[in-house]
Amino acid sequence: MSRVTITINGKAETRDVEDRTLLVQFIREHVGLTGTHVGCDTTQCGACTVHLDGRAVKSCTVLAVAADGSQVMTIEGLADGATLHPMQQAFHEHHGLQCGYCTPGMIMASVDMVRRHDGELDEHTVRHELEGNICRCTGYHNIVKAVLDAAGKHRAAKNVAPVEAAE
Amino acid sequence: MYATTYHKPKTLSEAVELFEGSEDASYLSGGHTLIPTLKSRLAAPQHLIDVRNIPDLASSIEVTADKIIIGSATRHHIVAASKEIQAVVPALSGLAGSIGDVQVRHMGTIGGSTANNDPAADYPSAVLSLDAIVHTDRRSIPAEEYFQGLYTTALEPGEILVRVEFNIPEIAGYAKFRNPASRYSMAAAFVSKHRDGHIRVAITGAGNEGVFRWTEAEERLTESLTAEALEGLTIDPSRMMGDMHAPADYRAHLVAVMTRRAVQNLGGTHIL
Numbered sequence: 163m164s165r166v167t168i169t170i171n172g173k174a175e176t177r178d179v180e181d182r183t184l185l186v187q188f189i190r191e192h193v194g195l196t197g198t199h200v201g202c203d204t205t206q207c208g209a210c211t212v213h214l215d216g217r218a219v220k221s222c223t224v225l226a227v228a229a230d231g232s233q234v235m236t237i238e239g240l241a242d243g244a245t246l247h248p249m250q251q252a253f254h255e256h257h258g259l260q261c262g263y264c265t266p267g268m269i270m271a272s273v274d275m276v277r278r279h280d281g282e283l284d285e286h287t288v289r290h291e292l293e294g295n296i297c298r299c300t301g302y303h304n305i306v307k308a309v310l311d312a313a314g315k316h317r318a319a320k321n322v323a324p325v326e327a328a329e
Numbered sequence: 330m331y332a333t334t335y336h337k338p339k340t341l342s343e344a345v346e347l348f349e350g351s352e353d354a355s356y357l358s359g360g361h362t363l364i365p366t367l368k369s370r371l372a373a374p375q376h377l378i379d380v381r382n383i384p385d386l387a388s389s390i391e392v393t394a395d396k397i398i399i400g401s402a403t404r405h406h407i408v409a410a411s412k413e414i415q416a417v418v419p420a421l422s423g424l425a426g427s428i429g430d431v432q433v434r435h436m437g438t439i440g441g442s443t444a445n446n447d448p449a450a451d452y453p454s455a456v457l458s459l460d461a462i463v464h465t466d467r468r469s470i471p472a473e474e475y476f477q478g479l480y481t482t483a484l485e486p487g488e489i490l491v492r493v494e495f496n497i498p499e500i501a502g503y504a505k506f507r508n509p510a511s512r513y514s515m516a517a518a519f520v521s522k523h524r525d526g527h528i529r530v531a532i533t534g535a536g537n538e539g540v541f542r543w544t545e546a547e548e549r550l551t552e553s554l555t556a557e558a559l560e561g562l563t564i565d566p567s568r569m570m571g572d573m574h575a576p577a578d579y580r581a582h583l584v585a586v587m588t589r590r591a592v593q594n595l596g597g598t599h600i601l
Contacts, residue, residue, distance in 0.1 A: 164335065181335040182367075182375070205365050206511075208432060217406075217435040223364045224436065227335045228357070228379055271431065293512065294430030 170195065171239030187209045188226035189236060195265045199250045201296070211267035212236050215322050218274035220294070237266035240273065246255035248277040249312045251274050258308035260299035271295050272309045281316035283309065332368035337379045341466045344378050348487040351376040356489060358402060360439060360443035361433050381601050385466070385491050386440060392417060395524075397495040401440025409434060413504065420501040421459070423598030429506060429512070444490045446539055448570065451505070451541035454519035456493060458501065458531035464492040479539045498523045504590035504599040505534070506583050508574045516583035518543075520591040522554055530566050530588055535580040537570045539598045541579050556589040 167176040167184075170193060177192045185319050189195050189212065200222055201209030210222040213235040221234075240247035246254065249269050259265040276283065288309045289302070297305060335357075348354045354376035357363055366372045380386055381402045389400035392413040399408060408414060409426030428442075428451050435601035442452040443463060455569055456463065456472050461565040463470045463482075475483050484490065496507040498521040499567030510587040521529045532537075549558045564581045571577035590599045 180332060184331050184364075184368075203365075203368060205433070208430075211432055214435075217434050220361075220432045220434050222368075223361055225335060225360065225364065225377075228337075228531075229358070274431070288439050289473060291431050294432045 163229070166226050166230045168226065168229055168232055168234055170234045171236060178315050179226055181225065183226045184222055185212070185214070185224040185226045185229050185234070186221040188229075189221060189234070192226075195238050199263055199266060201263060201267075203320040206296060207264070207267070208265040208271060208292075209264050211270040211295065213274060218294075219269050227254075235270075237269060240269065247273070248315050249276070249308070252308040252312040252315070253305070255306050256311060258300065258305040260266060264295060264297045264299075268292070268295050268297065268305055272305075274311065275309065276316050279313070281313045281320065283313040285310065313316050330364075330370065331373040333367070333375060334372070335377045335379065339382055341383055341385050343492070344380055344383060344489060345466060345487050347376065347378050351378075354378055356380050356444070357577040358444075359404065359437040360441075361437045362427065362441060362445050362447060380440070380489060381438075386489070388417050391413065392497075395497055397421065397497060399439050399493050399495070401443075401490050401492060402438050403440075405429070405434040405437045405439070406431075408439065417497050417513070418459070418495070418501055418581075419597050420521075420595075421455055421495065423571065423600070424455055424503045424505075424519070425600060427451065427503075427600045439493055440490045443493055444482065444484060446476060446480055448466075448479050448536065448539045449513040449515075449534050449542050451503075451514065451517065453530040454503070454517055454533040455495065456531075457540050457542060458519035458521045458529040459495040459498060460523065460529065461496065462494040463490060464494060465490050470507055476540050479537075481539070496523065500595045502591040502593075502597060502599070503520040504587040504594060504601075505588055506601045511574065513574070516580055516587045518584065518588040519592040520550065520588065520595065522550075522595075527551070528554065530591075532588070535569050535584050537568060537577075541568075544587065550592065554592065554595070556592045559585070559589050559592065 201207035201210040203224045212221045355374035357379045359378045386401040388403040391398040391529045405425045414422040418449045501521040516535040528547045528550045566577040566581040569577040569580040
């Protein structure tokens with residue numbers, strides 16, 4: 163047993179957990195944030211994807227105790243009150259989900275992708291970098307459209323900002 | 330997974346002491362081979378000793394005129410993105426960038442991959458092909474003595490891999506054929522021409538004893554570093570793994586194809 167403190171979506175969460183507790187179990191069962199999903203046994207599906215210290219990782223393959231002292235962002239941390247994150251909005255508008263099970267992981271992986279590429283993404287790169295996330299419902303093409311749309315909005319926001327600052 | 334006790338030592342000696350003081354311990358690095366193994370109960374060490382906090386292993390890349398030295402705890406995405414490595418051995422940074430997927434590359438480490446010697450892992454082919462030296466907490470092991478069979482290396486119980494030192498070749502290429510479902514390598518070839526002219530062809534994903542040098546291919550490529558020089562060269566299927574992902578004769582075929590593709594893609598990678 164270890165006392166583990168992880169800051170999740172900006173809030174420090176301290177729990178006493180068995181050392182074998184996975185980060186996804188800490189998030190879901192100990193803290194009660196069930197937006198992060200467990201979809202496989204083999205570290206393949208990516209439904210458990212969260213951001214750990216700013217990077218997309220599969221939380222089913224990280225020990226909570228190993229993440230002691232870290233910052234984690236989950237799907238619950240993306241929206242700003244009632245305002246959806248641009249990636250969530252894009253998934254909504256482009257019907258990038260059906261059953262929704264893979265969706266939190268897809269969105270967290272996609273937000274990480276847009277950040278790493280600073281919005282400069284093409285279809286080939288999006289498909290390649292979503293290889294860690296599996297979807298059984300959609301056939302991926304609406305997911306890809308959603309990510310490209312959000313990437314475009316990210317680029318547009320970059321270009322707009324200097325003009326606003328001048329005003 | 331079964332219950333276990335986690336430790337995060339701050340020094341090499343503390344880590345080794347913990348290991349030697351435990352009945353059943355494993356070192357933990359990125360965890361993206363070990364934790365799935367524990368989750369499926371294929372192993373159940375009573376103690377997990379996380380080595381990522383130890384300064385000697387720290388994430389680091391040093392490129393000199395002749396060598397690339399990478400700290401054990403360096404994650405795959407760091408090696409993949411390294412402009413210094415891309416400038417001298419793009420096949421190595423490309424190899425790192427082809428491991429698993431984005432999320433896996435954010436956690437997995439070169440030390441873990443090299444210490445584990447999974448027969449489908451990518452790094453062992455680069456370590457063998459680039460005549461690397463594996464530096465541990467107690468000695469330095471040349472690649473040709475390091476790999477000893479499936480999941481088996483020269484590391485003694487408790488020995489910790491600290492750094493991998495690669496020789497910079499004149500040119501190198503890496504070609505890999507991944508199982509379309511699991512994305513694990515079914516055959517991959519790392520071909521290097523070293524500065525003194527010697528050729529190394531290291532095959533991973535396919536051999537039934539893990540990573541190996543295909544010496545017949547090396548001889549052919551010494552005559553001429555071209556795909557044509559390999560024409561007609563086949564590898565004995567009895568040396569190959571046969572399993573549900575691919576039978577041995579198919580792997581033997583893939584090995585020959587991937588070796589040709591590596592030669593056709595010297596200075597980079599060819600990842601299928």
